[in-house]
Amino acid sequence: MAQSPGQRIFETPLYPYRRCADQEAGGPVRRKVVVVGAGPIGLAAGIDLAQQGVPVVILDENDKVSHGSRAICFAKRPLEILDRLGCGERMVEKGVTWNIGKVFFGDRKVYEFDLLPESGHKRPAFINLQQYYLEQYMVDRVRELEAAGAPIELRGKNCIEAVGVHDDHVRLEISTPEGPYNLEAEWLIACDGARSPIRSMLGLDFVGKVFEDNFLIADVVMEADFPTERWFWFDPPFNPGQSALLHKQPDNVWRIDFQIGWDIDREEELKEENVRRRLHAMLGEDAKFDLEWLSIYTFQCRRMEKFRHGRVIFAGDAAHQVSPFGARGANSGFQDTDNLAWKLRLVIEGKAPESLLESYDAERIFAADENILNSTRSTEFITPKSPASRLFRDAVLDLSEHFAFARPLVNAGRLSVPSVYDESPLNGPDDAALPRRTRPGAPAADAPTREGWLIDRLGNRFQILAIGTDVPPHFEEAGVEVEILRLSADESPEFRERWLGEAPGAVYLMRPDQHVAARWQAFDAAAMRAALHRAIGLE
């Protein structure tokens, strides 16, 4: 295994156990929000709340970043969210940006695609980055917030042993290396992963489809001259009848996935000599490489029936699980906490009714279903479940080499894009003359403005975008102060196309998670008041 420096960060305790004041208290201390799980989604929840001034404690049974690279593909929308959380820049600097994907069938390339990045966005369509780097950056961000006096704490080796759910709080029994203590949380956010112990302790359902297949992941360190592209093989000579995937990560680490079937001997497959044999068949007999990390995974597509259970709210893999094809796991988890944090803050501040949290269920269950649908379809294409399915799959691949029409049918993963909450109960009025991509429910479409990227000027509070039209200097309603952001119609061609279309001006009400709540061509105070009421669940 590789020993080079800097590649073992996942073996060093990054947030080691430290005794905290809550352990000295006579009885359980009551905390505003407790997040369980310091994976990317738990850290995102904690950072988001702390940035908004909501006191939060993050507990994790471990004290290290993720073991191995795990999630490696981060899409544009999660990068924008991570920018808002103060972690995006380091990710993009370190990450590998890619646009080209190649698809091979048997021993030949059948076609290639270009993600064709649209101009006028701060962030690329995708970057590849090991999950351990992401988690390290997020932990650094927690430390930075702590140092600045933000109300956030990260406690390693704090394992939840029992959960008691009450009407207005949740009681937690926690074990530590120095013995147990109890806590009370007014709100509990469970980001404790696909095998969520909290979910099990509460006896909650998690149903869906199991795929009878195994995938071997090898993170390989090598000097190779493969270009920075995503290569996907169907039925390659080095893995007959199965699929394989090659992806580049920073530090000359290559992610290689082999589909290896259902009936396997795990231990045998994970033996270094056997993995090396597979890799040599793929990379050539004289290929020189080190193995950084090996793992075998199976997957399921499933979700909880409801993500919110009173004072316990589930997010990320704890709430929903997808196959890895399309990178819809971690990417969708960030969108969960992005959606949840501002709503929870308004509820805690008493500005919004608790029922606002029902829209978290509505919006994120809709998104989870979209992700499950897409990843289930990709899985069926990649690992056909019947002879007829394989017959059509192979036919599509064959045709795709010669006929452009078949290429859109090739499904080697439909890469993560954000959901548009078209049916959200929080959506206010739309003006259909304005561009479709910025309709209510949609995430903000980035564009250059005279004072920088639009996306950097949005988020964390409600905002009114006044584009080429007049609005009052201040707007406040129901105790919520709304920031006015004035923009001209000619900030940039991309801005005009994405936010105005043919209209001379527009007024947008934006949510703190950078989604559009409502829009008009001109300001109307009564309509704006009604839309804000609706967006915070007062209607």
Next chain:
Amino acid sequence: MGKLITEPNIPDPDGFYEELVGLHEGLTEAQSAAVNARLVLILANQVGDREVLAEAMEAARKAAQSVIDRQEGQEG
């Protein structure tokens, strides 16, 4: 049924049929199945109308029902 054409629409029906069968001449069952799958996809793209395609699939499955039933009878 709405948009699916179910009235005769193929000129020279005998010639077309001969060509269709001829396409499979000398092929094993598996090879024929492979050709058919490609043919279905090429034709589906030509049609290009999701509604028509859905109706066509439903009609095909229905028309094959007696075959499916008979086979299940034999196996079960």
